Every structure is written in C-alpha cells, then in structure tokens.
Amino acid sequence: MRAWEKLSLQARLGLLYAVLLIFSVVLVGCYSYWNIWQLFINNKSSHLRAQAKPIIEHWLIDNDLAKLDNPHLKLNPQNAFILARDLTSRDTVAIVLNRKGDIIANGKRLPEEPEAPIPDKRYFRRALSGENEVTYRGQVNGKPVLVMLIPLRPQPASSRIFGVIQMSTLLTDIKEILFRHGAMLVSLVAIILILGIVTGFWLIGVSLKDLQGLLTSCDRISKGDFSQRVPVKNRRDEIGQLAISFNRMMEKLEATFASQQRFVANVAHELMTPLTGLRGSLEVLLRGAQDDPSAMARLSKGMYKEVNRLIRLCEQLLGLSQLESSSNVHKQPIILSEFFNEFKADVQMLAGGRSLTIQQGPYVKVSADPDLLKQILLNLLSNALRYSPTETPVVISWKLLPEQVEIRVSDQGQGMDAETLSHIFEPFYQGKATVVSGDKGIGLGLSLAKSMVEAHEGTIRIESEPGKGTTVSFTLPLE
C-alpha cells in the first residue's frame, strides 16, 4: 500500500489500466478457448451417438433382445462382440460391459484401431442407473479420448438395463486444431496487450500533461506570482474545466490580494501623516523649542491631536476587522421611533448648534445591533455635518419597504460628482470636498458604515448632486 501511494498518479493509473486490460483480455481468450473446445466435444459426442444408434437398434432386433417381455435379457460374448465390432471404426473403439462392469467384448481387432480406456467405475454406475448420455474425457497411452457410455435396454425408455456400451474416440485432431487456435489467440492477446498498454500510457500521459501544467502554475503561485494562469487546451474535459475554474479562482485571489495590498498601503499612508507630525514636533521640541513655553504648548497640543487621530484610525480599523465575523453582531428588536428619541439626545452634542431634524416615520420594529446602528448613523451624520454649511439642516427619516425599512440621512451640502461617488465606499477614499466644520476624517467612515449595514444583510446607497446635497440611505431587515 505504501509503495502504491508513493507512485505518481500517472504510474498508478497506467498500472491499474494495464492490469484491467490483461485481466479482461485473458478472460475473453480463455472463454473463447473453452467455448470452442466445448463445441468440438459436443459435436463429436453427438456424432458418436448418431453413429451408434442404428447399429444398436439393429443388433437388438437381430438378437431378439428388443422384446420387453423377454425374461432372459442377457449378454453373451458372441453377440456382444458382434456389437462391439460393428461400433468400432478407424478412430473409435467400443467395448461391451455387463451389469457387473466386466468387459465382455472388445471391438478392437486391427492394430491401427485405438485402444479402449479402462472403464471408469463412477461413470459406469451413472450409466447403469439409467443416464443416457454419460460423456467424459479420459486418456489412453497419454492421448486424450472422449468416452461415451450408452446403457443397453430392450426398448428406448425401458428401465431394464442389461449392459453398457463404452465408446471411445481419439481427440488428437481436436487438440491439434485447438492448439493452433490457442496459439493464434495467445499471439492476438499479446498484440492487443502491448498496443493497449502503450496507447493507454500515452493517453494517460497526454491528459495528465495538462495537470502537470496546473502543478507548475501552483508552484509559481506559491512562490508569490499571483499573475499565473493555466493554459486551457480543451474546455470540454474535466482537466480543462479544472483549469478554467482554477483561473477564475486565481483572478479572484489576485484581485483580493491586490485590494488587500492597497488597503495596507492606504493604512500605512494614513499612519504616516500623524506620525510625521508627531516626529517633527518631537524633534523640534527636543532641539530646543521645549525651552519656549508657548512653542511647547502649541506643539504638544498638535501632538495630542495627532495621537487622537492615530487612536481613531486604529479604532476604525479594529471595527472593520471585527465586522468580518458575524459573531460580533448582536441583533435585537429595536423600535425605531424610540431608538431615535434616545439617539437625538446623544447626538445633539455632536451636532453642536446645527439643526438636526429627525422626521418620525411609521412605527416599525427592526432587527439590528443597536451599537452598530448608532455607529452607522454617527458615521453618516458626521459626514453630513462636516461637508455642509452650518446654516443648512441635516435630516434623518425612514420609510417602510417590503420586509425592510429604509433610513435616510440627507444634507444640503456640497454634494459630490459621479467620479467621487463611484469610489466613495472604498476605504481611505476621500473626495475633494473641503471640510466646512470639524476636522478632516480618515476616509473609513463610509466603508465602515457599508460593512456594518451589510452585516445586517442590508444595502447602502448614496445619491448626490454637486451643490445640492447628499442623501445616504440604507436598509435594515424588519423584525
């Protein structure tokens, strides 16, 4: 088993194929050989019987033995010999046996006539018990013979058996034919086997060659070359299908990998700005600005801001990574009107003096994680506040859709063009819009909101017109 597992797939398939081929061809050969042999034997025995039948009938009548009421059904050497002699020919010899199994007469007279085999007791008993066609094969002086036992009875189907005729005929001619036939069969089998195994190995090799290509590609991929694709030769067969789906998988993988890399690069970029501020401020302080209290105050305030920015960035990154697993979403039934009453009190601080309107919609109960819902709204709201003039209102409203509710956050701010909109959900993407109030964000808010909405099996979309304002709407499932 170990050795078997060590072999390559090609060798295993090839061996299996060869064994199966040998087995089936040899089986077919043997069967055909046996079949022909059987045919010859049957032919010979029916020939013998046809030859013997009229002779025996004539003999019965000639010797007054064909009468059923004859009480003295008995063989004597004279009449038995006549019978045996009549049944004997150039390749067939007959002997007559009485009920005890003794040889009463032997038909062989001429030296060219074959020898009769010694009667076999087992077959003799079967013949004596009334079986009409006892045929078996035996040997005389090393030569194969066909032996046939015919019970002697006064009439066909009579149960009175007073002797048994043993006819035997040489099978050397059949053997010869069979030998020639067998030799032909063997050479044919050999040719078929050689051709079959050679073409089999070739076919397996050809079809596995594509697999080999797949293997080489996998190897290159494992070394980090994600641009590898497998050549697809035949789109119909399984290996072709495998190659196609392999390539498809690689495309997905490459895209994921690229976006992951982009993400990491963006994170690094986003980290660099506050770190530059921190490092520079520290250096300037250490170089001597620490001796000046006002410079010290200004620089440390800036550093404090940068540290907060870093913390915010880390928190949002953590939020993004937590959303990857759904176990962090704790859904519960929420009555929207109650939720927003509480929410409004919370966000009034954030809004500062800004006018924040919550338009109460229909009474609905949604299934959502209250913390995440608050996060989503905070993210959308801080964007709305950041990019719209202070005197314009920000409105939150909701409406009922089939099986879900749509919540909208709209502002009357700068809006965005189509180009910005197409990238707006990408992590770290920030449009060109200038911040009206508050500080510049990190660029994760919307992508975080999108992930959070999607964690609720909802969808988020954004409509905007430059100069008119922006509306972000997302759906949540109803309870």
Add this chain to the structure above:
Amino acid sequence: MGTDENNNKMTILVIEDDPVITEFLCTGLKYEGYEVTPKTAAKAGLDALQQATFDLIILDVMLPDIDGFEVCRHIRDRGSDIPILMLTVKKEISDRVKGLDSGADDYLTKPFCFDELLARIRALLRRSGKIRENKKLQAEAIVLDMETREVSRNGKRIDLTPTEFGLLELFMRHPHRVFTRETLLNRVLGYDYDGGTNIIDVHISHLRNKLGDRPPRLIRTIYAMGYAFYPEETGT
C-alpha cells in the same frame, strides 16, 4: 546657519494642509533663524508668492485644492527659479521622478527627520546662491573650521573632543541664545541619550578650560536656565 551677519533672514513659504506638520515646521524653522510663512492651500500659497518674494518653498504634494506637482509646474511656468522642496508620503520612484520632472529641486518623504530637512534646505539655498555658508566660524579670536574640524584661539590650536566641538559650534552659531542643559544634551549627544544633564556641565567645564575661558566668561552660566555664549564685541 539661517542667520547671517546682516540679520537678513531667509524667508521660506510653507504650503502644507496638515496643521500639526505646519506648526512644527514653522516653530522649528523659526528657531533655526528662518522667517516662515505658512499657507494651508495651494491657491493661498500661489497668491502669497505673487505678493512677496521668498527664498525657498516647502511644498506638500497632497493638497486639498491643487495637486502639489501642478503647483510646482505653475510656479515654474511663471518663470520663477525659486528652490522647491517637496514633501510627500509616497515612496514610489515614479512619484519622485514626477516630482522632480514637474520642477521640484528636491524631494523628502514623510515622515522625515527634521535635521535632514534642515540639511536639504541649506543645500538648496547654497545651490541657488542665496547663502554662502561660512566654512569657518569666527568669534572672539576663536576660529572654528567646519571642514577640517580644527579649532584655534589667537592662532593657537586647541584639541577638542567631538562633544566639545559640537557645543562650541552651537554656541558660536547662536550667540546670546540661552540653551538649557536639556537642549544642549539633545543637540550634542542625540535625542536618545539616557544619562542625566550633569554630563553637560562636565563638558562645558572642559571646554572652558581648553579655551582658557576665565570670568567674565564667553560661555556664561545663566542661573536656573543653562548656558549662553557672549562674544565680547556684542556682549555686556
């Protein structure tokens, strides 16, 4: 360094949108004797450039209104050959090439080392002929050769350790400025030196001895603050 004898300060225009970076650039550069005008957007920067002349521009690539490369091209199209030092986060070579192609004279990637920034500014100013940096610092018959790192007073050679040389250089470049021990430690021995500030007193005392500095001293101890250098021509 930035200060030359005629008290003609070098002027630098900083166009950078991040307030914290702007803050430390302004503070640090002013401290080094430059006059700094900060602008947070490209348009404001370009306007300032038309109203006044500057010796050098520090330009951030990622600006809210116009791309830094674009700003650079703008300035060059006006026919100005003012030295421009670009700041950016991107490290890709193509970006550097783009920066230099658009007309920037030098390139610094964030986060940069402030000393490196100063060195590049000096190099740019030197190249544009705005300053002729003295190879030799002179005060009170003390001559400091910056190239050979040789020191002499009244023509007599004085052997100084690197730390002592650094201290003397700092004092001579910034006469009358009071340096705290902490600052001297940071400037001479590096920001990550962990020992106490007493070591500075030791080095100062060695330096005074080697210079033959007797009261009233050139290097004075300022009570509760630190040390300052008072050359005779200008001092007391």
